[in-house]
Amino acid sequence: MDNFVYYRPKTAEAAVGLLDAKWGTAELLAGGTDLVSLQKQYIARPKKVISLSQVQGLDQIEQSRGWPMTFKIGAGVKLATLAASSALRGSAAALAQAAEEIAGPQIRNMATLGGSLCQRNRCWYFRDEQSPCLLKGGDKCFALDGENRYHAIFTQGRKCVIASPSTVATPLMVLGAIAQVLSPKGKREIPLAEFFKAPTGPEDREHVLAPDEMLLSVSFSIASDKVKSASYEVRQKLSSDWPLVQASVAFELDGGTAKNVRIALGHVAPVPMLSAEAAKAIEGKPINEETAAAAGEAATSGAKPLSQNGYKVRLLAVAVKRALLTAAGAKKYWEV
């Protein structure tokens, strides 16, 4: 790893003041689970590492009483804290379930909400120091016709076919979360549904933040106790593994039918994506194995897998089906 100057600002304003106007020279350090590994691979080579460990207030979960219930979660809240929060488990289960499934206990004790949302992608060509891929200034994406079994299946018009890496993005999108961001000019808000972008070159990240901006918190509001949500992911391994596909769902369960359905798909496209087709397929219907399976099929419409990852199309349909059944409190037929 290259050496650097380590800064320990006491305020978010001081941290933002140390950032540069272009990517690559300064990095914010939260849990470090992504950044430190990228530095060891010489993919990230910052001259300045800005530790957020002494910035006050980043690790708080604020929650209002009564309905609608509003949550504001600091970017520095650990994934382990999200997973253990009884308030989130009760009213925003999709987020707690997603956090609990991430990696293993050591990572969840280190990694933060903000780090998960702002992390770099997991493409092995991007992470390999020797591969000059599109995101590192090269002229081609090696995954397009290379080893692509873990890459995107929604690939139309994509120059780079990474799978979106954040597992907390999809639950936050279905919960209608908004990101609070600090820039040198002051605070601004970005809906999570507009927070991510598909990178196509070395000047891009996987999100829309400017190089001198910092994520402070995310907030969302749960209308009533009729709102049900869940996340479901498929992995090769029981734990400590990246999802092959992930689905998050949220809806109001009213008189046995689902209303205002939102379904988000993770790890299947360069950005986590809301699926209007899947939501439309189950809107206004009761949730059972048949309707949930139909929504799962609808979620795969438009998928154009690569040479090695057609299997992810089937997994995605199943993940959406199981997330819907979990949220509705149906019997988990897959658990024996």
Add this chain to the structure above:
Amino acid sequence: MDHSSKRGDRPGVSRRDFLRGTGAAATAVASLVKVPGVEAQEAKSGADVVAIGPGPVKLSLEVNGTTMTTNVEPRVTLLDALRNYLDVTGCKKVCDRGTCGACTVMVDGKPIYSCTMLALEAEGKKIRTAESLIDGGKLDPVPAAFVACDAQQCGFCTPGFVVAMRAVLDANPKATPAEVEKGLAGNICRCGTYEQMRHAIEDLCKAGGK
């Protein structure tokens, strides 16, 4: 023919002496190296910001109840600081990418990967390594159960496993075997001694982690 191979008789240096030597040499060289573009900012701290490095700086860590002090560059990880600078070698370096769990230590009671935390980030926190799992010659119940159940083969992953397991039982002395296993999800044993570890976990849970 002299088959004497007692360590003290051997010519040359031991592996540890070699590492210690190269570590010192690296430190000496590094203090002369500047990071281009940031020299002017070295050690220039303001009211709202502390700036450290890029040269070696004094680092104090509280390890197993003892305050230890050394000089490290900002890029040194907690694992390397413990092993190569402070001679606390219980935590092991295996994958060095936050995946295998051999480097697991507790920071303020929570298990973390020391290979993926900068040493500077651990300042002011309580660090606990496998070395803490013995008290006056009496082995902690977790490693004792490993011994009783023969739950290791090569043993290189063991310090990480016992620290992770101790952390689970400290947080919840009534943890079930399934809960303890969940707490070990971030550790890998390549010899595959999981079955014997399950026996050790069963014994520990029956005894309430004691």
